Amino acid sequence: MQGGLDLPPLLRTFRPLSLDDLEAALRPAFLAGLEGDAAAYRRFLDLIGVRLRGFLRGHLARAGIAGNDEAEDVLQETLLALHLSRHTYDPAIPVSAWAHAIARYKLIDHLRRSGRHRGHLPIEDEALALSVSAGAASEAKLDVERALSGLPERTRRLIDRVKLQGASLAEAAQAAGMTETAAKVALHRGLKAMAKILVKRGTRPP
């Protein structure tokens, strides 16, 4: 079951997991994450991140959009959406199906927002997810960064600490002079606010 997880990163890059192998690796990590296991959840995020990066790059390339920074933006927005939508996962379906549906939604939303969704993108094409091999991460543009700057100072500093120092939330809370509970609440609210800012950004009248 855990075999896919132990592959060295290079192997994982060059030989994309089959959808079944992916699911076998994703599901236990994700389910443990739902129980609050941060390490397992991180494993899930890394696995699904690699997979969705390939998925998004493939689709954006097909839509005639060159460059990987845009894919990285959509990927980050998707990961944030996945995180905030964990409670919408239905245990009856594969975790990968859930994650791909969210990525697809965010991709269409992204294209529509920039006026490039022409309605005939083969967005439903699940097979494409398998055909593209993921490359390494590339630089995102500044979308998430900008959303971050819309947060209250205190929350921003807390997120920076968690991000930069890889500090546990407890350590970051202490450094910020907050209780751990307050930090938990602030972090979660901050992430929600970021998602909201990302959705509102560049909204054009229908």
Add this chain to the structure above:
Amino acid sequence: MKTDDLAAVLAADAQRVDTASLTRATGLIALAGLAVTSCAILLMFGARADLAVAMATAPVLAKLTLGASVAGFSLVAFQRSLRPGRATVGALWFVMLPLAAVFAWALATLAGQPAGEWAGPILGRSWRACLISVTLYAMLPFAALLALARFGAPVKPRLTGIAAGLGAAGLATVAYALHCPEDALPFIASWYPLAMGISATIGAVAAPRLLRW
């Protein structure tokens, strides 16, 4: 921010999450919606005078079954539509079963009468009241369902809206059946489904605007 950094931040927020909460909330809204719309209709219009007896008759049972089954199928679809990757349309098609049954029954009733006399059983004495009440009272559970949908992740918001509209109208149908004095099947097969259609249309139009995430 690098994607790796974002993953670290998200993992730091890995709190316990309950995947059953949306299902539970949908059920609670259904029960509360039924209770509130029933109370409102009983207070506004009162129960039909012979409710105790009529309750066991075919027309009233038809109304109750129509409303409950449409609400049931729609709310299952609604709940699923908040979960990405979950097929939704399938459950929604089941709504056609009770509707088809009530149409067929109504047509069978009408078939026994000359076409010139159809207006009576179709219009009854209170078609306006039925149409307006069911549609308006449906808006109470409808609003609650849309509010709940904002906590979900509807990837097809129009479908979510249609399911919410149908489900709410189904609940309002059950509630209004406690008052509705009409017993002709052609009446039941006309105005209740029309109210459901209006409510579903409102959902189809409103939801995509309200449910962006």
